[in-house]
Amino acid sequence: xxxxxxxxxxxxxxxxxxxxxxxxxxxxxxxxxxxxxxxxxxxxxxxxxxxxxxxxxxxxxxxxxxxxxxxxxxxxxxxxxxxxxxxxxxxxxxxxxxxxxxxxxxxxxxxxxxxxxxxxxxxxxxxxxxxxxxxxxxxxxxxxxxxxxxxxxxxxxxxxxxxxxxxxxxxxxxxxxxxxxxxxxxxxxxxxxxxxxxxxxxxxxxxxxx
Numbered sequence: 001x002x003x004x005x006x007x008x009x010x011x012x013x014x015x016x017x018x019x020x021x022x023x024x025x026x027x028x029x030x031x032x033x034x035x036x037x038x039x040x041x042x043x044x045x046x047x048x049x050x051x052x053x054x055x056x057x058x059x060x061x062x063x064x065x066x067x068x069x070x071x072x073x074x075x076x077x078x079x080x081x082x083x084x085x086x087x088x089x090x091x092x093x094x095x096x097x098x099x100x101x102x103x104x105x106x107x108x109x110x111x112x113x114x115x116x117x118x119x120x121x122x123x124x125x126x127x128x129x130x131x132x133x134x135x136x137x138x139x140x141x142x143x144x145x146x147x148x149x150x151x152x153x154x155x156x157x158x159x160x161x162x163x164x165x166x167x168x169x170x171x172x173x174x175x176x177x178x179x180x181x182x183x184x185x186x187x188x189x190x191x192x193x194x195x196x197x198x199x200x201x202x203x204x205x206x207x208x209x210x
Contacts, residue, residue, distance in 0.1 A: 012181065034106050117178075117180045127205075
């Protein structure tokens, strides 16, 4: 790893596994000013050709639902010292907005998402790959609360989506991608020992930079 090259840090795991908790711990330890944050969720494909009902019925847990090529392009641009316009996705409408967030180059590029380890070209850009491993029942309860409170979903729609797409896609894509991780964190961000080890490694790598 080049001493001057930004560190690409990938955090994967099932839906509501605690990826955000891990990301927040890293932000707190390192400082937000030193991190370029690229959430894979922001790169969901925009489908203006479909009605709201048709968009709501799409499988958002399949790798093809995301514009991963654009994410890869943005990571490469940041590695070259260029700023990138990250999309803003509206989960209540299942659409990208016209707005973007300008992300500046930083010593750390933090990428998170449930499917970021499923694409080889994306994995190959990562220096550290962490998988947040949390029990399925805990993840479902967290997702239910999040989707109802933050995304305006009904209980019935959350359960239907979980059974029809979230769980099958987790078994098919997310869980198998765990084998590509450098570190697996059981119990998500609540695992203080594992979190301390990951943060310490990241801080040590930053300290080696000129």
